[in-house]
Amino acid sequence: MTGERDPSEDGRAPIGSRKVRHAGRRFDAVTVPAALAVVITATMFVLYLGLTAQEDGRPVSWFTGGLVGCALLMAYGMARKAPGRGTVLAIAGVVLIVFGFLALLTIGLPLLVAGVLAVIAAGLTTRRRA
Template sequence: MTPGRRMAMASAALTLIMIVVYLGLISRQGNQPAVWFVAGLAVAAVLAGYGSFAAAPRHRPALFTAGALQLALGLLGILSIGLPIVAAGVLAVVAAGRSGTPT
């Protein structure tokens, strides 16, 4: 398994973990989660997971898109849960850069 593939998988896993953490924190506070935020994280996790397959068509653009989405959402939530999401975005972008030429 290549380092880029491992990074992409780690990015997807970290994003899924942060969805669970976010939902747990919000429910403990007695508030409603921001559906757009959860949906954005879910899309980013799916794109990063898809991008972890080097044989998948357009895996590189999927990883770049996942990384951009994770970085944007991470910066929006930087005062609470944003830092791990930013880290997942960096992992996705680096994985896209290491994946070689686009297919």
């Protein structure tokens, strides 16, 4: 060769290469959509509590519990080495999609988006194992 070193010798892949070094990465392809879904769900939880308080109503306990539960499940699913990561994200995603349809006239659309993001994250976990 021309005396150039191979970039893989020092642990760096050449630009445009499909080889990616994963040792120093804090986030993977699953973490980003799951984190976005957690943020959306937490925001909609706070918004839901604000809307019900503004109308002098009481929040529905099963709905608020479901939102908190889904956010916790997705936060668990963000951990790289969590057992059952894909299953947990899929369950949270399906529940959020159902909640999104139930609340479609108020806070449902962002919940649908969060549910789809969680299902995408679950699909990425199963794809990465194969």
